[in-house]
Amino acid sequence: MTQVSLPRLYALRAAYLLMSVGLGLTIWPGILHPEKPWPLMYGVVQCVLAAVSLLALLGLRYPLKMLPLLMFELIWKGMWLALVGIPAWQAGGMSAGTAETLLACGMGVIFPLVIPWGHVWTNYVAAPGDRWR
Numbered sequence: 464m465t466q467v468s469l470p471r472l473y474a475l476r477a478a479y480l481l482m483s484v485g486l487g488l489t490i491w492p493g494i495l496h497p498e499k500p501w502p503l504m505y506g507v508v509q510c511v512l513a514a515v516s517l518l519a520l521l522g523l524r525y526p527l528k529m530l531p532l533l534m535f536e537l538i539w540k541g542m543w544l545a546l547v548g549i550p551a552w553q554a555g556g557m558s559a560g561t562a563e564t565l566l567a568c569g570m571g572v573i574f575p576l577v578i579p580w581g582h583v584w585t586n587y588v589a590a591p592g593d594r595w596r
Contacts (some may be wrong), residue, residue, distance in 0.1 A: 467579045472526050474577040478533060479522030486516035526568075530583060533574050540571035 490512045501509065522529035549564040551557045551588065557565065 467527060467582050471577070471579050475526035475530075475533070475579075476523050478573060478577045479519045479526065479529065482532075483516050483519035483523075484538065486512050486519070490516060527579075529588075530577065530578065533578055534583070536571060537574040537578070540568040540574075544568050 464505050474588060490509060493509060494513050515536070518529065518532050522532060543564070548561065552565065
């Protein structure tokens with residue numbers, strides 16, 4: 464097993480804290496006090512993001528065990544930027560909501576900087592998988 468330095472663990476914890484607080488301030492007020500019924504996909508997104516904010520709290524205690532959460536955030540934000548945000552920006556047709564999401568997803572650039580990629584490789588890629596039978 465690769466050793467992850469204490470500063471890297473604190474950087475991971477800071478990323479989880481940022482996720483939890485950021486989502487807590489933006490998502491939870493609407494979850495706790497919805498003003499009107501939500502359209503289907505808006506409700507799905509709100510509930511998924513609320514769940515991510517709660518799981519990020521676990522990352523404060525278990526920063527390495529919760530790495531899949533950071534990888535999930537990195538992947539979905541990267542995909543959204545590549546498939547939606549950047550093409551909209553290049554076309555010059557960004558709505559206020561798209562611009563806001565572009566900024567929020569752009570803040571995800573910290574995730575590749577704090578993820579201990581050696582640990583990810585050793586424990587998620589190169590390690591033998593769990594048995595199937």
